[in-house]
Amino acid sequence: MKKYYLLSKPLKKICTLQIFLFAIALSAQSESFECDFNAYLFQYNDIYAIDLASGSSFLVKENIVPGKINGAAYNSADGYLWGYTDSAPKSIIRIGKDFNTETYTIPEIPVTGMNYVGDISLYGQYYFRAGSSTYYHVDLNPESPTYLQYMGSTVLSRNIKIHDWAFNAADNMLYAVEKATNRLYRIEVETGEVEDLGEVPILAGNNYTYGAVYFDLDGNFYVSANQTGSVYVIREVQNITAGNINSNIFAFGPASASNDGARCPTAPVPQEDCKNGIDDDGDGLVDCDDPSCSGVASCPVTFTASTGNNGGLESNDRLANLISNRNYKRVKNNYEFDKTAALKVFKTEAYMKSGKHSPNNIPLNTLIPLDVIGESNTIESAPSDLLELTNASDIYAVDYLRDNETVSAMMVIKTNEKVYEHSKFICDRFLGAQLLSVSTIQLREKDFIKSIIKQPDGSLEFAISFSARLNEESKFIIESHWNIDSYEKEEAYYNFQIWSNSIDDLLSLAEEVLNLLESNTKIKDYKTSMPPPVFVKSAKYEKGQVLMNIVNNNKSENLTLEGGIKRTETSSTEIVGLTSTIDGYLDTVSLETGNMFDFGFRISNGNGDTPDDLFVADAPWGLDDSAENTNVMHYEVKVNQDTYWGDGYPIERNINLSASTSSYVGVYRALSPRFAAVDLSSYSTMSFTASGTGNLEVKLLKSNGDTYSSVVSLSDTERTFYLKNETFTTTAGGLTDFSDLKVLTFNLKSSSGAIEQKTLNLKNVEFSNAEQPRIFLDDDTTKSILSPNPVTEATFLYFFEDQSGSFELELFDLSGKRILSxxxxxTTERGQNRILINRDNLGSGLYLYRLESSNEKIWSGRLLVK
Structure with missing residues (x-):
């Protein structure tokens, strides 16, 4: 792991650092491709390199020809890519490793429209077609006497609706999957005979266009769905007999339109072993996290999705305190969303009725899709506590259930002056989720951003967010962006957040939302932006550093980080930044921030692409002043000044509080940013240093709703308290350990029921196995003690005084000479005192000390220096 130090500086003086990442180097450019591992996706006239294992892609060449490219294929006979372009309808083009093109005119090619289906056999024979059953043949083998000649046409034995086909190197047969029927076909290219191998199980029920297909060395057939970008694998198609098809999801890539795929059919594709705990295929996903492991070994086919009742907090500078306040109230009240008690939502005759509502005042519940994903029930799950915390003026949310499990959820949020300030992909990462993938999904042939999120409980969710605003003609403009500041300002919005355990259900729900919007007024335009190619997969704060896992999809070479850091919950924001060089697809970076509370930042690559926004924070302190007749005069969270070197579990940052109350006032501290339970049962002691007024009640709140408390007495004198786990009890006397802790609370209560002044200075909260120190190191308080002795660097001289006063310490060598240095x-205090003695320039040997106090006490002894 690499460490970098984040400095607080004006952004004009950004610190430049070097980050060295591991990378798989691109092979040197040459005239031909020589069968590299990449798949190539042609979209209009742009070319993307696709890693089939991860689904990641990056643009390698824009505007390669004036028109569109389709029918693209890899030629094993010469190592080049070839394709058909509508800018020269009687020509084909050859593409080299440098992505420059050469055009070859072949006059006999019939002009029948765009030839969007094509591939080249192992022997250099190019077969391509448009929408009819007729396909055409051109010889592209440089060793052939008929090189670059038109070889005629053939008619398929049956008409099939396909959008790409590919040769399998294992049997030199063409294979394709048909739209709508999802049937796999094997084609004998010499005769045009089409063999129906049956419906592909993993594709059953889909109505996608499979515009890009590829093979690997083993005869595995990879099929990409245009609308979702999902890549499916059909295993060893050369061995398939009718109805015996082994298929699965393989990866989640970008959606695409007007596309085609090409890949060397004898190049391998890395495969994931689903049970060895290793990232075998290099996509950053291990075992069950890898889509290709769905249903393999012990990996589940589907997961449940999180409820809408937990969603919806804002992704801005107020995020951490808002989430803290909301989650504390839920933990304090032992709140849990009860699906069985939630109101059910039913489809009525008014569903999607046109002209029923004014476009600027649509009831949010009428924008909820119903009966489109085969749900058994739909229930209301709106988190009403968001209205008092966010910029929403109205919120409605539902969970979609199958067998009482949430499989999808959706929130509709109305805002009056700007877009809703929450992004699920930012907030969920803040709460411990991982962002596994970011790419596009297509709604009405427009690119929207989809993300794949792994929640802390292991569940996987596909998510999409977009917003609708009205233009001056009262027509909808649909906006979808990764960055909140990309949305049009000073506009009212209907905001939609949808997440599901199925990408297919996600697409269906999002498409139906657009239909529901259009039942109120037309959609005039779409304004969307691309997802960030460089993003943070996961991040967390821990003991003075932010740990980040970064995904670099487009092989960016530069990265800039800019943001604001707050040292405590109540401090102001410092502007910080750095620039760095990066390389490779995956890396782990440790950013040394020093002690902090939260850090919101933007990561931009050097290519001007969409940046990624992120927010990380430590578990929060919060103020509980909710009781009546409670008035807070001062509340401050203070940063730790010293680095923690112990072997316990420190609770960072300290508290200063002054208030008046007739009931109670207190502070709370979560154990994790998402208020999840933490197991500290390996520790037996909770310690802290405090001063203040009256009794301090210390409470442990556990995930099952149980609370345990212990009480200490405060005074103006600062004191360190050591509370064993057995000192925490319930009101009934029940005991506990430190397992399953969610929240700590420190409450000052009015003892009289009248208004009382309260103060609390609290610091150095820690869980450990430390024992409370004895009042004195030895039961004989007349003795002085050196510890350690012998001395290497320094030692302490301990002695006990009955009352305060002063002291004088002298050191002598064995000859009796006084060592003035x-x-x-x-001064001394009542109780145990200690004096630090540094070795400094003392040589090795034995020395004598004499200590005299103003209380007419004298101590002496020997000091051995090593």
Whole structure:
């Protein structure tokens, strides 16, 4: 792991650092491709390199020809890519490793429209077609006497609706999957004979266009769905007999339109072993996290999705305190969303009725899709506590259930002056989720951003967010962006957040939302932006550093980080930044921030692409002043000044509080940013240093709703308290350990029921196995003690005084000579005292000390220096 230090500086003076990442180097450019591992996706006249294992892609060449490219294929006979372009309808083009093109005119090619289906056999024979059953043949084998000649046409034995086909190197047969029927076909290219191998199980029920298909060395057939970008695998198609098809999801890539695929059919594709705990295919996903492991070994086919009742907090500078306040109230009240008690939502005759509502005042519940994903029930799950915390003026949410499990959820949020300030992909990462993938999904042939999120409980969710605003003609403009600041300002919005355990259900729900919007007024335009090619997969704060896992999809070479950091919950924001060089697809980076509370930042690559926004924070402190007749005069969270070197579990940051109350006032501290339970049962002691007024009640709140408390007495004098786990009890006397802790609370209560002044200074909260120190190191308080002794660097001289006063310490060598450099004077306090003696320039040997106090006490002894 690499470490970098984040400095607080004006952004004009951004610190430049170097980040060295591991990378798989691109092979050197040459005239031909020589069968590289990439798949190539042609979209209009742009070319993307696709890693089939991860689904990641990056643009390698824009505007390669004036028109569109289709019928693209890899030629094993010469190592080049070839394709058909509508800008020269009687020509084909050859593409080299440098992505420059050469055009070859072949006059006999019939002009029948765009030839969007094409591939080249192992022997250099190019077969391509448009929408009819007739396909055409051109010889592209440089060793052939008929090289670059038109070889005639053939008619398929049956008409099939396909959008790409590919040769399998294992049997030199063409294969294709038909739209709507999802049937797999094997084609004998010499005769045009079409063999129906049956419906592909993993594709059953889909109505996607499979515009890009590829093979690998083993005869595995990879099929990409245009609308979702999902890549499916059909295993060893050369061995398939009718109805015996082994298929699965393989990866989630970008959606595409007017597309085609090409890949060397004898190049392998890395495969994931689903049970060895290793990232075998290099996509950053291990075992069940990898889509290709769905249903394999012990990996589940589907997961449940999180409820809409937990969603919807804002992704801005107020995020951490808002989530803290909301989650504390839920933990304090032992709140849990009860699906069985939730109101059910039913489809009525008014569903999608046109002209029923004014476009600027649509009831949010009428924008909820119903009966489109085969749900058994739909229930209301709106988190009403968001209205008092966010910029929403109205919120409605539902969960879609199958067998009482949430499989999808959706929130509709109305805002009056700007877009809703929450992004699920930012907030969920803040709460411990991982962003596994970011790419596009197509709604009405427009690119929207989809993300794949792994929640802390292991569930996987596909998510999409977009917003609708009205233009001056009262027509909808649909906007979808990764960055909130990309949305049009000073506009009212209907905001939609949809997430599901199925990408197919996600697409269906999002498409139906657009239909429901259009039942009120037309959609005039779409304004969307692309997802960030470089993004943070996961991040967390821990003991003075932010740990980040970064995904670099487009092989960017530069990265800039800019943001604001707050050292505590109540401090102001510092502007910080750095620039760095990056390389490779995956890396783990440790950013040394020092002690902090939260850090919101933007990561931009050097290519001007969409940046990624992120928010990380430590578990929060919060103020509980909810009781009546409670008035807070001062509340401050203070940063730790010293680095923690212990072997326990420290609770960062300290508290200063002054208030008046007739009931109670307190502070709370979560154990994790998402208020999840933490197991600290390996520790037996909770310690803290505090001063203040009256009794301090310390409470442990557990995930099952149980609370345990212990009480200590505060005074004006600062004191360190050591509370064993057995000192925490319920009102009934029940005992506990430190397992399953969610929240700590420190409450000052009015003892009289009248208004009382309260103060609390609290610091150095820690869980450990430390024992409370004895009042004195030895039961004989007349003795002085050196510890450690012998001395290497420094030692402490301990002694006990009955009352405060002063002292004088002298040090002598064995000859009786006084060592002036080590004479000390100072004050003493009642109780145990200690004096630090540094070795400094003392040589090895034995020395004598004499200590005299103003209370007419004298101590002496020996000091051995190593």
């Amino acid at each position: 080590h004479s000390q004077k100072g």
